[in-house]
Amino acid sequence: MPSITFDGRDCEVLPGETVLDCLLRSGIAVPHSCKAGACQSCLMKAGSAAGLADAQAGLKDTLRAQGYFLACSLRPLEDLAVALPGGEVRTAARITGLEALNETVLRVRLRTEEPFAYFAGQYLSLVREDGLARSYSLASLPNEGDLELHVRRIPGGAMSEWLHREAPEGNTVWLQGPAGNCFYVPGKPEEPLLLVGTGTGLAPLYGIVRDALAQGHTGPIWLFHGALTPSGLYLTQELQQLAERYPNLRYVRAALRDGGADGVENGELDACIRARLPKLAGFKAYVCGDPALVNSLRKKLFLAGVASKAIYADAFLPSALPVASACT
Amino acid sequence: MSEHVSPSLYDQLGGAAAVDAAVDIFYRKVLSDDRVSHFFDDVDMDRQAAKQKAFLTMAFGGPHNYTGADMRRGHAHLVARGLNDGHFDTIVELLGSTLAELNVPQPLIAQVAAIAESTRADVLNR
Numbered sequence: 001m002p003s004i005t006f007d008g009r010d011c012e013v014l015p016g017e018t019v020l021d022c023l024l025r026s027g028i029a030v031p032h033s034c035k036a037g038a039c040q041s042c043l044m045k046a047g048s049a050a051g052l053a054d055a056q057a058g059l060k061d062t063l064r065a066q067g068y069f070l071a072c073s074l075r076p077l078e079d080l081a082v083a084l085p086g087g088e089v090r091t092a093a094r095i096t097g098l099e100a101l102n103e104t105v106l107r108v109r110l111r112t113e114e115p116f117a118y119f120a121g122q123y124l125s126l127v128r129e130d131g132l133a134r135s136y137s138l139a140s141l142p143n144e145g146d147l148e149l150h151v152r153r154i155p156g157g158a159m160s161e162w163l164h165r166e167a168p169e170g171n172t173v174w175l176q177g178p179a180g181n182c183f184y185v186p187g188k189p190e191e192p193l194l195l196v197g198t199g200t201g202l203a204p205l206y207g208i209v210r211d212a213l214a215q216g217h218t219g220p221i222w223l224f225h226g227a228l229t230p231s232g233l234y235l236t237q238e239l240q241q242l243a244e245r246y247p248n249l250r251y252v253r254a255a256l257r258d259g260g261a262d263g264v265e266n267g268e269l270d271a272c273i274r275a276r277l278p279k280l281a282g283f284k285a286y287v288c289g290d291p292a293l294v295n296s297l298r299k300k301l302f303l304a305g306v307a308s309k310a311i312y313a314d315a316f317l318p319s320a321l322p323v324a325s326a327c328t
Numbered sequence: 329m330s331e332h333v334s335p336s337l338y339d340q341l342g343g344a345a346a347v348d349a350a351v352d353i354f355y356r357k358v359l360s361d362d363r364v365s366h367f368f369d370d371v372d373m374d375r376q377a378a379k380q381k382a383f384l385t386m387a388f389g390g391p392h393n394y395t396g397a398d399m400r401r402g403h404a405h406l407v408a409r410g411l412n413d414g415h416f417d418t419i420v421e422l423l424g425s426t427l428a429e430l431n432v433p434q435p436l437i438a439q440v441a442a443i444a445e446s447t448r449a450d451v452l453n454r
Contacts, residue, residue: 034385034394037391058381295373298373303360308351308352308374
């Protein structure tokens with residue numbers, strides 16, 4: 001009889017039983033609703049298991065790539081270990097670099113002793129030695145060695161003020177994760193991509209766009225970065241150079257106020273997108289930044305033709321890491 | 329003599345693949361229709377798409393675990409915001425036009441509409 005390991009406990013599977021039913025019977029609370037593979041409430045993660053693909057119907061490809069599956073749809077034939085989304089462990093890291101990217105955004109570099117596996121664009125929780133924790137998206141690529149985060153200074157924000165003011169280079173912190181759904185999945189090199197971010201929502205996109213190009217993406221890639229004023233934009237030179245090097249990359253930056261010069265558009269980000277891309281059927285879209293804006297943008301992109309399953313925003317399921325609802 | 333078992337409505341419509349094909353078309357219609365779109369202004373799209381999918385699966389005669397009590401609980405806050413028969417009719421209409429767009433034959437559309445209709449009292453909390 002196969003058994004399921006969850007959080008250090010082994011639960012024996014009865015013949016024909018699903019992972020969900022087995023865990024519930026064993027007194028383990030797993031969020032669930034329809035028990036029919038439709039509502040996706042019972043999303044869980046497994047390393048690998050026979051028949052996993054059958055329990056991944058309807059899931060986004062980024063979730064499949066990470067071994068997520070629906071517990072109500074898997075009847076295990078062999079032993080497997082499962083976890084709820086976000087149930088990851090901590091890794092030690094040292095702060096190796098702090099660099100201002102503009103007036104309010106700090107580039108934070110981190111180095112881990114143990115390998116830290118992630119996809120460019122995912123997020124992690126940064127945990128200070130006293131337990132203070134905040135979530136940030138990864139702007140680096142996995143093969144770059146150091147991890148890179150973009151931290152906006154938030155007045156009164158405990159973590160961001162610590163990083164900006166005390167410049168704790170050399171300090172040890174803990175990383176929890178990674179998690180999140182915003183990353184590039186190879187396999188469709190000609191697919192048109194739309195990357196939209198505001199403020200430090202650029203961080204995951206900076207990883208995703210470079211990852212896509214490094215993996216040989218040939219289809220059009222549109223990167224839109226928006227800010228309140230032009231001074232809120234950053235990494236503009238790096239991105240312009242990238243767009244010169246890769247003709248399939250288009251980089252558009254916009255400010256709500258005081259734009260209209262130096263290559264910065266003036267106005268709402270979605271108007272900038274609509275002006276260039278009135279029809280978005282067939283696109284895959286990544287939307288990152290302020291949660292309210294992310295929610296409104298993803299709806300607009302959906303109505304402009306992007307399939308709901310092709311919009312990645314990490315406004316994630318309730319049992320995910322306790323972070324802001326979008327990848328900022 | 330072999331016994332003839334007619335395929336279920338869900339199978340006739342094409343099962344899970346049909347739900348997948350319908351969900352974006354249906355949800356786009358709902359979000360674009362001024363008669364009902366305001367009920368969806370402040371909802372999270374991912375969760376809402378999952379709910380639409382569960383609803384369509386049920387209306388297509390597919391597997392589901394909905395009870396009348398779930399329907400009541402799930403819509404009570406909308407009834408408080410004025411959800412009425414007219415809005416319900418609009419949703420059934422949009423469901424029908426979604427299926428018509430997918431070339432589903434009229435008799436099957438009528439069966440789907442009848443299943444949706446059976447939830448009216450619970451959805452409107454009567």
